[in-house]
Structure formats: structure tokens, C-alpha cells
Amino acid sequence: xKLLFVAFSLAFILDTCDSKTIxxxxxxxxxxxxxxxxxxxADGSWEKWTTINTFAxxxxxxxxxxxxxxxxxxxxxxxxxAGNKFTISENIILFSEFKSCPQVRCKDCSKWTxxxxxSDTLVVEVCDTRSKYFRSR
Numbered sequence: 691x692k693l694l695f696v697a698f699s700l701a702f703i704l705d706t707c708d709s710k711t712i713x714x715x716x717x718x719x720x721x722x723x724x725x726x727x728x729x730x731x732a733d734g735s736w737e738k739w740t741t742i743n744t745f746a747x748x749x750x751x752x753x754x755x756x757x758x759x760x761x762x763x764x765x766x767x768x769x770x771x772a773g774n775k776f777t778i779s780e781n782i783i784l785f786s787e788f789k790s791c792p793q794v795r796c797k798d799c800s801k802w803t804x805x806x807x808x809s810d811t812l813v814v815e816v817c818d819t820r821s822k823y824f825r826s827r
Contacts, residue, residue, distance in 0.1 A: 714753075714778045716807050716808075716809075717753045717778065717783075717804070717807060717812070718753050718754065718755055719752065719753065719825055719826065720750050720751070720752045720825070720826035721750060721751050721752070721753075721812050721823035721824065721825060721826065722750045722823060722824050722825075722826050723742075723748040723749075723750070723751075723821070723822075723823055724821075724822040724823055724824050725741055725742045725744070725748065726739045726740065726741055726742070726821070726822040727739070727740055727742060727819055727820065727821050727822075728740070728819070728820040728822075729818060729819055729820075730818040730819070736820065739822070749761045749762035750762060750826060751766060751823065752766075753776060753783075757775050757776055757777065758774060758775060758776075759772055759773065759774060759775065759776045759785065767785075767787060767788050767789040768788075768789055769788070769789050769791035769794045769796055770791075770794065770796030770797070770798075770799055770800075771785075771796075771799040771800060771802075771816055771817075772785050772788075772800070772802075773785035773786045773787045773788045773789075773800065774786075774787040774788075775787045781803060781804045781805075781807075782801050782802070782803055782804070783801065783802040783803075783804065783814070784800070784801055785800050785801075785802075788800070797817060799816050799817040802814045802815065802816050803815040803816075805820060809825065810824055810825045811823070811824060811825070812824075812825070
């Protein structure tokens with residue numbers, strides 16, 4: 691009887707786990723920008739993906755196993771949207787250790803929502819914009 695109870699409890703716990711929870715190990719690595727963004731429209735829907743045309747190359751981003759966030763191999767903190775350290779809670783990347791910018795007023799964009807994460811594609815939502823990245827080979 692105890693064995694049946696344990697088996698039932700285990701089955702219930704496994705069934706209630708969210709299979710869409712993003713595991714940190716999937717995020718670890720270097721991600722190159724795909725130069726594609728998607729903006730949120732006034733009605734809350736997403737506009738079409740557009741290609742960024744820039745003369746300067748955008749830096750790759752990196753998430754390390756020890757919780758560091760890097761841009762182009764250097765600490766990745768900026769004033770408004772990313773810190774040098776990160777943690778993950780479900781599909782949200784939470785940053786800490788921000789760059790000090792006392793004269794800059796920012797909209798809080800320090801939480802990145804992971805919209806897609808698979809073996810070679812990462813799509814993150816930062817404020818009202820989605821950006822696409824491809825895993826570095």
C-alpha cells in the first residue's frame with residue numbers, strides 16, 4: 691500500500707511539473723545576434739520581424755555556468771537592461787550587478803523574458819522588443 695502511495699505521489703508530482711520551464715544549461719554559451727528584432731504594436735500584438743541595418747557589428751552575448759553575463763567576452767553590464775550576473779526563474783533572466791549610471795534615467799528592462807530557447811536559437815523579450823540570437827559554433 692505504501693509503495694502504491696509513493697508511486698502515485700511521484701506520478702502526480704512529475705505530471706504537474708511544467709515541461710516548458712527553461713533549464714539554465716540550455717542558455718549557457720555564446721549567442722550571436724541575428725540582427726532581427728520584433729517590436730510590440732500599440733494593441734499589444736507583435737509586428738513583423740525586421741532586420742537591423744548597422745555599420746557596427748553587434749557584440750555576441752554569453753551566459754556562463756558560474757552566472758556571469760558577458761558581451762563580446764567582457765562584463766556585460768549596461769545602465770538599463772543587463773548586469774554582470776544573472777539567474778533564471780522559469781523563463782525570466784534576472785540580472786544583478788548593474789553599471790552605475792547616476793545621470794541616466796531608464797525604463798526598467800532588467801528582466802529578460804525567454805520566448806524561445808532551443809539548441810541553436812534564442813529569442814528574448816526586453817521591454818517591448820524581441821531580439822533573436824543564434825548559438826555560436
